[in-house]
């Protein structure tokens with residue numbers, strides 16, 4: 532699919548009559564997000580380094596007993612800088628360099644927690660179903676070179692770093708996992724969260740490489756808030772979001788890699804709906820660009836063999852618990868989205884809508900326990 536539109540937002544800005552634009556944004560986005568005043572040095576560095584930089588803020592009401600809990604998150608979307616047939620080491624090094632220059636700008640913008648896209652140290656090569664060289668991109672979550680690189684960034688910028696990688700777990704037979712490593716602003720590895728739901732759709736043949744995660748729904752208590760990571764395809768599963776929220780997540784990151792022809796119409800809905808349903812902030816991050824492979828692969832649908840998975844459409848955004856959302860980053864360019872949020876908004880919206888209180892979780896837990904039994908009898912009433 533061609534890259535096409537730069538972004539839905541730029542199209543709206545261009546074509547909606549100015550007198551209607553605010554109302555259109557209210558209906559589509561829950562209002563016009565406040566633009567952050569980002570430092571001019573950051574804006575010019577982003578321009579020089581050829582990535583988009585946008586900043587928005589969400590408001591919360593002031594409270595008498597709690598001080599505002601203001602946090603800035605940074606969402607990074609990027610293309611792979613080198614072709615997929617260059618050496619593994621040079622591809623990883625080029626990605627480290629690219630991220631380093633984006634994170635430096637995030638630091639100038641006061642970002643407290645940064646999250647990269649899914650499997651950020653490699654091309655999203657699982658579509659090929661080939662093992663080599665792609666499995667060579669896998670690293671230890673605890674002390675691999677990418678984790679060490681992120682620890683340095685975390686310490687240097689006093690920033691929590693969420694680093695989604697292809698993990699190799701040497702302790703368990705060198706098995707592969709799709710995992711996000713969470714590194715504290717102290718530089719310590721807080722832990723990891725493995726992808727719970729593995730796609731088997733279109734060219735997303737990821738179960739060729741790794742299986743469903745076994746880390747459950749961990750929430751990481753950081754200095755800046757309680758965070759969780761719901762990796763890519765997990766966003767289609769409302770119960771996956773729910774369980775991170777049940778464990779207390781205030782911000783759920785959704786590092787992704789997905790393409791236009793498969794999911795673009797779902798993209799603006801799913802993370803946003805999760806923010807509403809779970810009274811938390813969600814951060815949807817998608818990679819960008821088209822990645823080409825030397826060897827053609829088929830989709831197993833009778834169609835012609837091809838050399839790319841399709842266009843990753845970026846469009847990273849943040850949604851707030853009140854249902855409002857930021858505009859998305861570009862569909863075609865690297866970008867950094869800086870979003871300021873007051874985490875007090877989570878409880879304020881919870882007190883208003885009461886989804887946690889009205890959730891009837893005990894009823895669903897009982898019925899689901901029955902429904903997963905092999906000889907379950909559905910409750911269908913017939914004449």
Ligand SMILES: NC(=O)NCCC(=O)O
Pocket residue numbers: 649730735762763764765787788789790793794
């Ligand atoms: N990376 C990944 O899980 N992609 C699956 C496609 C999608 O969920 O849109």
